[in-house]
Amino acid sequence: MPDNNNTENNQVITRPVLFISIFLCILNLIVGAVVYPQLPEKVPTHWNFAGEVDGWGSPFQGAFLIPLIMIGALALLYFLPKIDPKRENYIKMGKAYSGIALVMMLFFTVLQFGSLGSILGYFNISNVPKVIMLGVGVLIAVIGKYMGGLKHNYFAGIKTPWTLANEEVWRRTHRMAGPIWVVGGILIAVIGFIPAQYKLGLFIAVMLVLTLIPVAYSYIIFKKLEGEK
Numbered sequence: 171m172p173d174n175n176n177t178e179n180n181q182v183i184t185r186p187v188l189f190i191s192i193f194l195c196i197l198n199l200i201v202g203a204v205v206y207p208q209l210p211e212k213v214p215t216h217w218n219f220a221g222e223v224d225g226w227g228s229p230f231q232g233a234f235l236i237p238l239i240m241i242g243a244l245a246l247l248y249f250l251p252k253i254d255p256k257r258e259n260y261i262k263m264g265k266a267y268s269g270i271a272l273v274m275m276l277f278f279t280v281l282q283f284g285s286l287g288s289i290l291g292y293f294n295i296s297n298v299p300k301v302i303m304l305g306v307g308v309l310i311a312v313i314g315k316y317m318g319g320l321k322h323n324y325f326a327g328i329k330t331p332w333t334l335a336n337e338e339v340w341r342r343t344h345r346m347a348g349p350i351w352v353v354g355g356i357l358i359a360v361i362g363f364i365p366a367q368y369k370l371g372l373f374i375a376v377m378l379v380l381t382l383i384p385v386a387y388s389y390i391i392f393k394k395l396e397g398e399k
């Protein structure tokens with residue numbers, strides 16, 4: 171008889187998170203199918219930082235694009251670790267990898283309900299960028315919260331030549347970057363509510379900080395450890 175506990179311990183994504191994620195994918199598909207007949211011939215698919223629609227698509231895109239992205243993302247999150255040479259490390263991550271997977275599914279769900287709600291007139295369509303920025307900020311902050319728990323792998327995390335080459339560089343870089351990403355995520359959420367003329371510049375500035383500081387730090391730590399040998 172198979173050991174259920176052992177099977178659970180060997181899950182890349184914990185069983186509750188996997189079930190919730192599958193449920194959210196199905197829910198968004200159902201919602202898309204229900205509202206599809208009510209959608210206009212041309213639906214907004216992209217908004218600029220001023221809250222203006224600058225991209226349009228078909229009713230099919232409006233109803234099903236996000237659910238299909240969710241299904242693809244969940245499939246990648248579930249199957250890619252199984253072919254990662256460092257696949258045993260995903261099991262050691264505990265709640266970190268699963269937490270990131272769940273918040274991604276919740277983020278896409280917010281986008282689906284927000285965009286469809288605006289298209290159907292339940293709230294002002296110009297507020298969608300604020301919802302998106304809030305969602306992006308929360309997503310980045312949650313990833314930052316769990317970042318220190320990510321183990322050495324080739325799929326999830328801050329992948330520079332130096333973090334991939336040295337597990338100690340990986341560990342130190344992710345522990346340093348985690349709090350920065352939490353703060354950065356909060357700032358991005360706030361940026362969504364400031365005057366439009368400042369949004370793009372501040373958003374780019376925050377994203378550059380979140381990207382460049384970990385890259386530079388991983389290089390410095392790598393060189394330092396190499397010099398100590």
